[in-house]
Amino acid sequence: MTSPEFESFDNAEIEQYFQCPYCHQAISMLVDISEPGRQIYIEDCEVCCKPIQIAYSTDQGRLVDFSAQRI
DSSP: OOOGGGOOOTTOEEEEEEEOTTTOOEEEEEEEOSSOEEEEEEEEOTTTOOEEEEEEEEETTEEEEEEEEEO
């Protein structure tokens, strides 16, 4: 049996809801929480198609910070 501090989070994803910084529509995306640390990338809004900078941090299989900003 695996102890909690060594638990694997392989293929762990959660759905994160946020508001597009351009069109203000509520949208969601899957966030991979299997790797600890900070992730930053560009994702197009599924409504208005404008580029959004997504940044988030994870720790021990938890989402600890998330932002969606204009670029």
